[in-house]
Amino acid sequence: xxxxxxxxxxxxxxxxxxxxxxxxxxxxxxxxxxxxxxxxxxxxxxxxxxxxxxxxxxxxxxxxxxxxxxxxxxxxxxxxxxxxxxxxxxxxxxxxxxxxxxxxxxxxxxxxxxxxxxxxxxxxxxxxxxxxxxxxxxxxxxxxxxxxxxxxxxxxxxxxxxxxxxxxxxxxxxxxxxxxxxxxxxxxxxxxxxxxxxxxxxxxxxxxxxxxxxxxxxxxxxxxxxxxxxxxxxxxxxxxxxxxxxxxxxxxxxxxxxxxxxxxxxxxxxxxxxxxxxxxxxxxxxxxxxxxxxxxxxxxxxxxxxxxxxxxxxxxxxxxxxxxxxxxxxxxxxxxxxxxxxxxxxxxxxxxxxxxxxxxxxxxxxxxxxxxxxxxxxxxxxxxxxxxxxxxxxxxxxxxxxxxxxxxxxxxxxxxxxxxxxxxx
Numbered sequence: 001x002x003x004x005x006x007x008x009x010x011x012x013x014x015x016x017x018x019x020x021x022x023x024x025x026x027x028x029x030x031x032x033x034x035x036x037x038x039x040x041x042x043x044x045x046x047x048x049x050x051x052x053x054x055x056x057x058x059x060x061x062x063x064x065x066x067x068x069x070x071x072x073x074x075x076x077x078x079x080x081x082x083x084x085x086x087x088x089x090x091x092x093x094x095x096x097x098x099x100x101x102x103x104x105x106x107x108x109x110x111x112x113x114x115x116x117x118x119x120x121x122x123x124x125x126x127x128x129x130x131x132x133x134x135x136x137x138x139x140x141x142x143x144x145x146x147x148x149x150x151x152x153x154x155x156x157x158x159x160x161x162x163x164x165x166x167x168x169x170x171x172x173x174x175x176x177x178x179x180x181x182x183x184x185x186x187x188x189x190x191x192x193x194x195x196x197x198x199x200x201x202x203x204x205x206x207x208x209x210x211x212x213x214x215x216x217x218x219x220x221x222x223x224x225x226x227x228x229x230x231x232x233x234x235x236x237x238x239x240x241x242x243x244x245x246x247x248x249x250x251x252x253x254x255x256x257x258x259x260x261x262x263x264x265x266x267x268x269x270x271x272x273x274x275x276x277x278x279x280x281x282x283x284x285x286x287x288x289x290x291x292x293x294x295x296x297x298x299x300x301x302x303x304x305x306x307x308x309x310x311x312x313x314x315x316x317x318x319x320x321x322x323x324x325x326x327x328x329x330x331x332x333x334x335x336x337x338x339x340x341x342x343x344x345x346x347x348x349x350x351x352x353x354x355x356x357x358x359x360x361x362x363x364x365x366x367x368x369x370x371x372x373x374x375x376x377x378x379x380x381x382x383x384x385x386x387x388x389x390x391x392x393x394x395x396x397x398x399x400x401x402x403x404x405x406x407x408x409x410x411x412x413x414x415x416x417x418x419x420x421x422x423x424x425x
Contacts, residue, residue: 011203016143020155022197023136026099027159029190030129032167033106034160034360036187037068037122039172039261040180041247047180048115061248062368063115068244070119071126072360075353079130083350091135091205095198098128098135103191110184129357133157134350137334139205153331154280161276161327164269169262176258224340225351227398232333232355233362235295235391238302238384239326240363243268246319249377254315267316271323279328283335288399290332295392298325299385306381322384330356336398363387 011019037044045064046053053060086094105125112118137153144152167190175183220226242249246268247261256264275294282290301321308314334352341347366387367380 011143015201015203018201019143019203020140020152022194022201023095023140023156024159024162025190025197026095026102026132026136026194027156028163028167029102029159029187029194030132031160031163032171032187032190033102033109033125033184034068034071034129035164035168035243035265036171036175036180036183037071038244039168039247039265040175040183041065041068041245042251042258043175043180048118058248058374059372061245062372065244065364065368067115067119067122068240068364069361070122071129072240072357072364074123074126075129075357076361078127079134079350079354079357080347082128082131083134083347086131087347091139092198092202094135095132095139095202096195098132099191099195099198101128102132103188103195106184106188106191110181110188126357130350130353133353134347139202142205148284151280151284153334154276157276157280157327157330158273161269161272164272164323165266166269168269169265172262172265176262222340222342224398224401225337227394227401228333228336228340229351229355229358231291231336231391231394231398232329232352233358234387234394235298236326236329236333236356236359237363237366238298238359238388238391239322240360241367241380241384241387242302242305242319242322242363244360244364245367245371245377245380248371249309249380250315252377253309254312255310256312264315264319268319268323271320271325272327275324275327276330278324280331282328283332287332287336287339290328291336291395292392294325294328294332295388295395297321298329299388299392301325302381302385302388306378306385309378309381340398359387 041061041064042057044067045057045060049060049063052063082098102125105121105127108121109118109125112121133156136156140152140156141148142152144155171183171186174186246264247258250256250261250264251258279290279294282293298321301318301324304314305318305322309318330352333355337352337355341351363380363384366383370379370383371377
């Protein structure tokens, strides 16, 4: 039975499950606050940019995409800053502070009146995202025990993927019926509920008393950290180039009614959930092989979507596989980052979400540029293919460096410790 952070008491299996469920509920809320905007993009554009939407809906949708980019940029800024500054803090107390920030930022997003102020609120709401997932992943990995690190990460991330099955479609429907502002108030309520659940069920875990911001930031001196961050930032952009504009893709390319958008989001969410758990299990087997497999499936899925999105079957298969492959990458890249960052574990666990949200911002921005240029709503799919191919090339690079260092007799990351590697799985 795993011990608590101070090693003094054992936790019952029921307490562990409830703690993991509380952590996953936070992921559920994060999935909602991050992805609801994608299904409600035309609603946001029509309400916050009424003049532009009346004269040029495509341009308004493209500009509204910056709301998604703003949230993602908040994640990019907040994840390393909060994780490095707060590595010494008790983890439970840090999680509660982050959930408070989520609740207030999401309420502000719902209540502020103009596009510019909502844009700023979305940036602020994104600040705690990466730090929450990073710290929650460390807590979950400890609760799961040795040899189950990636599966612990996957459990926390499962809240996000299940949110895409249940939460995002449901809240998207609420937003379509009652207005997007009501949708964000529902999300804020989820964060408030998570605060209570974490306060009640998650056990105390000490931070790292020896950690300093300077020590944590040493991870940025490592080339392999930068390469792995780039894999997430560029390769994961393939998902968000498509997902950001899923509503107009469904309506304009496949020719379905707006009411079908939540159903398509369910399909994507099912893919994400399956991919997340598969990625967690496979990454505990082999990080390297799992990254290659996931990228291969992602590229195949994007090509399938690009060639057949005008057909319902092509849309369904393509979106399911895009969600599955991209989500399989998430725990895998996080495990890789924790390996190559060595002692900077808090920062490494959070940096994964910085890199993935650079991909979010990059995919949304490039897709918006393509749409605004008149290239149509399939253009972001092909941008996604290009980004994913670059992700594969970077993956080849990072593991080729491992091989060269192994042959030279150096230590390379393997699992959670530094040991002489005799083979690369």
